[in-house]
Amino acid sequence: MSAGPPILGAERLTLGYGGAAVVHDVTFGVTEGGVGLIGESGSGKTTIARALLGLLTPLGGEVRYGGQNLKYADKRAFRRDVQPVFQAESLDPRMRVGRSIAEGLPRSERSRVPELMEQVGLDPSLARRRPHELSGGQRQRVVIARALAVRPRLLILDEPTSALDVTVQAKILDLLAGLATERLLISHNLAVVARLCRTSHVLFAGRVVESGPTRELLERPAHPYTRALRDAVPKIGGRPPVATGVEARPAETGCPYRLRCPLTVPECAERPPLRDLEGPGGRQVACHRAEDQLSL
Ligand code: ADP
Numbered sequence: 410m411s412a413g414p415p416i417l418g419a420e421r422l423t424l425g426y427g428g429a430a431v432v433h434d435v436t437f438g439v440t441e442g443g444v445g446l447i448g449e450s451g452s453g454k455t456t457i458a459r460a461l462l463g464l465l466t467p468l469g470g471e472v473r474y475g476g477q478n479l480k481y482a483d484k485r486a487f488r489r490d491v492q493p494v495f496q497a498e499s500l501d502p503r504m505r506v507g508r509s510i511a512e513g514l515p516r517s518e519r520s521r522v523p524e525l526m527e528q529v530g531l532d533p534s535l536a537r538r539r540p541h542e543l544s545g546g547q548r549q550r551v552v553i554a555r556a557l558a559v560r561p562r563l564l565i566l567d568e569p570t571s572a573l574d575v576t577v578q579a580k581i582l583d584l585l586a587g588l589a590t591e592r593l594l595i596s597h598n599l600a601v602v603a604r605l606c607r608t609s610h611v612l613f614a615g616r617v618v619e620s621g622p623t624r625e626l627l628e629r630p631a632h633p634y635t636r637a638l639r640d641a642v643p644k645i646g647g648r649p650p651v652a653t654g655v656e657a658r659p660a661e662t663g664c665p666y667r668l669r670c671p672l673t674v675p676e677c678a679e680r681p682p683l684r685d686l687e688g689p690g691g692r693q694v695a696c697h698r699a700e701d702q703l704s705l
Pocket of ligand 1: 452
């Protein structure tokens with residue numbers, strides 16, 4: 410375990426748009442070994458990432474950076490330390506990729522572009538190409554090189570491989586796993602997160618429903634939703650699970666997952682708090698029936 414404080418953290422973070430909350434009371438730190446935020450589309454992952462990047466003002470709680478509220482932190486240091494890695498489509502289609510990579514660098518350091526390209530497994534001769542002249546995997550490598558250029562401490566990766574086919578995806582995951590830079594990864598896919606993150610937080614309808622070591626979440630899910638996510642996306646290349654019909658919506662009172670849950674009991678009309686499962690400091694789960702789920 411890491412001894413130091415997390416580089417970045419969410420402290421009782423409540424987030425939303427137009428005053429309406431879509432993320433409720435979320436707390437976690439980005440600790441050593443990578444941290445994953447897992448959940449289906451609409452669960453609030455990108456909203457949390459935007460707040461952690463300082464792009465969205467919290468309705469409640471705070472983003473912590475360097476031991477203080479991000480509001481009061483040194484913004485220049487923050488913008489260097491914490492780099493987003495978006496999907497490859499975010500590249501400017503008109504710009505040669507070498508220039509895209511160099512964009513955030515001071516002039517004196519632009520000569521580092523070939524070295525950065527090699528670091529992400531790209532032939533430096535590709536620097537003069539434009540994004541459409543590269544493959545999807547190569548474009549994703551450009552986006553990663555661009556983020557690494559300023560020597561960040563932390564990468565925030567939002568579904569960095571979901572647009573790629575399975576073999577390319579695996580190669581990009583290998584590349585990311587080999588980087589020394591710390592990471593927060595957002596994904597619907599537990600298998601992808603397991604590859605890159607020691608710790609994970611599972612989100613359902615804007616709330617953390619389970620937290621803990623990623624491997625344990627995969628092997629012994631304690632929340633029925635974690636289990637459903639695991640069973641729906643067994644492989645790296647899996648597509649996001651899409652729930653339909655009435656069950657797709659979270660319940661407005663009680664446990665938000667109860668309309669979909671196979672283990673519902675009358676007690677679930679009361680929302681279960683996030684609680685320690687196997688002693689403090691370990692796994693946390695927000696489910697009245699976690700012990701039953703574990704013994705299934
Ligand atoms: P995820 O990244 O897990 O797919 P999001 O954070 O994008 O989830 O979305 C969480 C919720 O916030 C969803 O209900 C979504 O409709 C809503 N939302 C996202 N962006 C906006 C926005 N710009 N304005 C209003 N609602 C939004």
